[in-house]
Amino acid sequence: MEIEFGVNGWKQLPDAISKKYHFVPARVEVEEHHIGVYASKTDEHMVKADHPKALLHGSLVSPSLGAAIINGKYVNAVPLYRLEQEFQRYGL
Template structure:
């Protein structure tokens, strides 16, 4: 391993010393390039031996099935027998449609806690102006809240407001 020079040491070297250092670095660089080319060649040879055509020419080993026999047998059977293909309805199962109201049925026996989400009069006045709004029916969604050994359905009522001009619709913030 060659000596490592600092910036101050390089600044203090004479022209002849710098030439010697640069020439030695060129020799090291050439050796590194040759080593790298040899390694690339060795890797290529190893990959060729491992994955090349010669690896595909294996003879049948004991205990292993011969694929040629299997494929030839299948061809022989199809040539001698006429196979009736089943209908598409027999092969593919029918798609099940979602039942309407199934979620409501599943949640019917659980206790319900209603959680309102509304905007204050000040917020509505700021958005729409004085008496510039009307309340539409609430948007209702349900979430199942799971606590250990207790299931509770939270029914969120989100207030929906519309301007009298029917151009702007605002929903209350959700938690």
């Protein structure tokens, strides 16, 4: 860590914000994670704090929401347009 935060120091940049939809049948919750981002004052080197991994990089899809879509489509044989209507009721 001393190499990263050495004598020349760092400046803190605005936190990166990660949001994911969390699907629980009959309700949807949004999780918001603030991820610290730091940049070196001497060069363009940046460091991000640890954060939760995403199911699909850059997507709002959580594992529970992805499972609900796959379950509806392939297990219950619900057409995609009906799944879409169902999720629109939740504001997704």
